[in-house]
Amino acid sequence: MLEPILGSRNKERILLYLHVRKEGYAREISRFFKTDLAPIQKQLERLENGGVLYSRNAGRTRLFGLNPRYPFLGELRTLLDRVLTFFPPDERDRLVKVRTRPRRKGKPL
Amino acid sequence: MKAVNKMSLGELAAFVCAHLRKHGIAAVLSGGACVSIYTDNRYQSFDLDFIENIPTSRKRIKHVLVEIGFVEKDRYFVHPATDFFLDFPAGPLAVGSEPVREIQEIAFPTGRLALLSPTDCVKDRLAAYYHWNDRQCLAQALLVAEMKEIDLKEIQRWSSKENKSTEFQFIREEFVKASRKRHRS
Numbered sequence: 109m110l111e112p113i114l115g116s117r118n119k120e121r122i123l124l125y126l127h128v129r130k131e132g133y134a135r136e137i138s139r140f141f142k143t144d145l146a147p148i149q150k151q152l153e154r155l156e157n158g159g160v161l162y163s164r165n166a167g168r169t170r171l172f173g174l175n176p177r178y179p180f181l182g183e184l185r186t187l188l189d190r191v192l193t194f195f196p197p198d199e200r201d202r203l204v205k206v207r208t209r210p211r212r213k214g215k216p217l
Numbered sequence: 218m219k220a221v222n223k224m225s226l227g228e229l230a231a232f233v234c235a236h237l238r239k240h241g242i243a244a245v246l247s248g249g250a251c252v253s254i255y256t257d258n259r260y261q262s263f264d265l266d267f268i269e270n271i272p273t274s275r276k277r278i279k280h281v282l283v284e285i286g287f288v289e290k291d292r293y294f295v296h297p298a299t300d301f302f303l304d305f306p307a308g309p310l311a312v313g314s315e316p317v318r319e320i321q322e323i324a325f326p327t328g329r330l331a332l333l334s335p336t337d338c339v340k341d342r343l344a345a346y347y348h349w350n351d352r353q354c355l356a357q358a359l360l361v362a363e364m365k366e367i368d369l370k371e372i373q374r375w376s377s378k379e380n381k382s383t384e385f386q387f388i389r390e391e392f393v394k395a396s397r398k399r400h401r402s
Contacts, residue, residue: 157292159307176348179311 109191118143118151120191123174126161127188128203131173140203160184219327221286222298227254228327229301230265233285235328240281243270245310245320246332247341252357254323255335256364260357265303268310278305312340313379335365340375347381355388362395369396 110120121141125132138148152172155161162175174181192200224232230246237244246254249262279289287294287303294303310317312333321334333341342358345351361367369392376385 157307177313177344179309179314179316182314 109194110187116151118147119155122148122151122155122172123160123184124188124191124203126172126174127185128192129206131171133169133171220298221296224299224327226250226258226262226265226301227323227330228325229299230254230332231323231325231330232327233265233267233282233287233303234330236285237267237278237281238329238331240277242273242278242281244268244305244331245270245317246330247306247310249357251333251338252342252361254330254332255338256357256360259360259364263301265301267303267305268308269305270308270310272308275305312337313344313375315375315378335361336368336371339367339372343372343376343381343385344379347376347379347384359391359395362392363398366399367392367396369393 110123111117114120114123118141121143122137125137125140134149134152135145137152138145141148152161152163156163156172159175160178161172162177163170163172165171174184178184192203195203218232219228221229221232230250234244234246244267246265247268248264248266249260250265252260253262279294282288282294282303285296286298287296290302292304294305296302317333317337319334319337320331323330323332332338339358339361342354342361345354346358369389372392373382373385373389376382
């Protein structure tokens, strides 16, 4: 939906993913959208260089998130919220409805 | 002109800023280097972050900086005669979600340097403290307040716009103390 503005479908995917999930890493994002890893990595780097994303290391994983210091963050989030309303309900649920509370190791479902 | 290896951070920043300006590139010094300048190097930075007011292509910046001996290495510009290095983070020139309205100018023997005002420098450091919980940046903001006159009311207004009023209330007294220290010395 934002591809004509952003010039890249993967950029839109990354922004939507991080808007909803707060943080994520390249492989996780590429798996979620069933797309190749390399173009996701490339766009993550571009967005980070542009100040839109931040990254931090958690163990050996490089986590990305929307940069709270990006001056247009509020407007970007509003736009992404609007895009989400156009998502098919099942796709939106797949992105939004994810368990984020902790689960003790070994606990049966 | 002083040799690059003899230049202080401020002198080098002014030298680079003046050279860029000569080529029509308006860049403003931001980040930790401003803290260094305002605190007479009580906080030492080696990273000179320049933000362009009007974006220029990387290729053009590279071309202009080569004339004064800076070469691109990774995403930075380095000079063989100094440990200071230049970075051009993506703009716009902003503190948090607000544009920078007042740009300070300081004259050095090497040129005129455009940089954040002491108040905006404090905001810039506080943005890092508020969003990343970086206490080093809070310490830097307090150092600036000890050395330079800052507008605490403006910082309070800005903090509130950043939705950080509560956080500001916790640190307000530290800024008042820092200002008192400045008045005493």
